[in-house]
Amino acid sequence: MLVYEFKLKGKQEQFNLIDQAIRTALFVRNSCVRYWLDNLKIGKYDLSAYCKVLSANFEWAGKLNSMARQASADKAWSAISRFYDNCKKKISGKKGFPKFKKRGHSVEYKTTGWKLSEDRKYLTLTDGFEIGKLKLVGTYDLHFYQVKDIKRVRLVKRADGYYAQFCIAVEREIKVHPSKKVVGLDAGLNHFYTDSDGNKVENPLVLRKSQKALKRLQKRVYNKFRKGQIQSSNYKKARNKLATKHLKVSRQRKDFAVKLARCVIQSNDLVAYENLQVQNMVRNQKLAKSISDASWYLFRLWLEYFGKVYGKITIAVAPQWTSQNCSNCGLVVTKTLSTRTHQCPHCRTVLDQDENAALNILAKGLSTVGHTGISAWGENDLYLNLATGSDKSAR
Known part of the structure; x- marks a missing residue:
């Protein structure tokens, strides 16, 4: 699995919309944790189904791409399953009980909600937030990989700007001569x-x-x-x-x-x-x-x-x-x-x-x-x- 990161260049209005998408993803994640606390016997697929309920009850939650909502639910389940595993392993001390997060720094799309330009230099977000086209600034070349190999696209907010990460399903192997050391x-x-x-x-x-x-x-x-x-x-x-x-x-x-x-x-x-x-x-x-x-x-x-x-x-x-x-x-x-x-x-x-x-x-x-x-x-x-x-x- 390869992860390529590019800095995003766009207008301030677009970055404000990315902030809204990040807050929505955080809301979905916290809501799934709350739903699990109220129904402790539910599983991963129940949380994914609950995302559809959230989109129906909250109009602004429905703006977020459906797979992005599922990715947020996956994050909630990751915290829950890690807590279960720590309990089964009887790890000493705190077991990492799932908590509500106050701040979010990223929103993750899977295979829909985005598209790349033909020259692979622009990323367009197509969900309900209508973020639009953003320029990718970086040294990596995405032409070496098919679009179908890109399994996830994550928008990350940092102190010096906004970034896009592409998770590519490719195994990286480099052959070298043995050093005998x-x-x-x-x-x-x-x-x-x-x-x-x-x-x-x-x-x-x-x-x-x-x-x-x-x-x-x-x-x-x-x-x-x-x-x-x-x-x-x-x-x-x-x-x-x-x-x-x-x-x-x-x-x-x-x-x-x-x-x-x-x-x-x-x-x-x-x-x-x-x-x-x-x-x-x-x-x-x-x-x-x-x-x-x-x-x-x-x-x-x-x-x-x-x-x-x-x-x-x-x-x-x-x-x-x-x-x-x-x-x-x-x-x-x-x-x-x-x-x-x-x-x-x-x-x-x-x-x-x-x-x-x-x-x-x-x-x-x-x-x-x-x-x-x-x-x-x-x-x-x-x-x-x-x-x-x-x-x-x-x-």
Whole structure:
């Protein structure tokens, strides 16, 4: 599945209509959640049928394309099914009970409600909102694919404008010669990762470097806010500048993860890394910001994606004892986080602690090849996480 994104160029009236479509899609999604709460035994197809009831009861809801309403119902069911799955798996803590969303940022069309021009440079929305023709600005060429291969079109609102995403049902495969190399990666805060060959990659610290500018913009928004009053245009401008800065930080983090993951995959035939539960790690208040800024989970997603594209092996291994065991003899050498050197009293091995952990991770990964290991990749996760450009600071 490929996702191509273009920036939309049009009139302000058209963008206002896109906002209305996004609000309508959010209304349908929340209404489906409400309908499920009132009728807990219903299923996915009951929610799709309920969309027709909404269009009949609310005239403005009927303006949204029927398949776009079904896509919003699918989002509601996705939250419901995820809650059911977490309950069945008996996951500790919160199970992710479906909630009502206050803000929406996208509306998704399936195979109807839109059409492309012959030169594939213009997108026309044909549903009841009458958004009209919008110009596509981007470097991708849609001529390589048939229109029937485009399964979804999503309109996304961001701080710097509006975008159109095309989800194309095409498998991406790139054939490369084997590099005859294997590597284990140990993620850290002093360095983004240390591999089993002793190479280190510096942490980009994107959020830390932008923190001063973010604080200044946040203070400006706070000073222009008037409680209980209609907000001024200066407040809206300040808020948009703050959102644009956050968007830039997110894009910098994603750009670093994409380029580094592609480089690692192209250079090795097998990549082993830790299957860390970062949602639990960020509960440490002293390290939460640094862990989130590193964004190991985003790097892991792209590692697994490029591994699938290039036909390479990616293995997520359990992180237990990777830092304590000696990579040479296997003896447990207890160390704290502040201890940066591994010194084994049995075999006299002296290594950097992160390099020692990377070697243990590689050994665990090689031991699971050909057996049932930890699978961390899914086709749906690729579309939901990479298509939206979301930046979850987890790994």
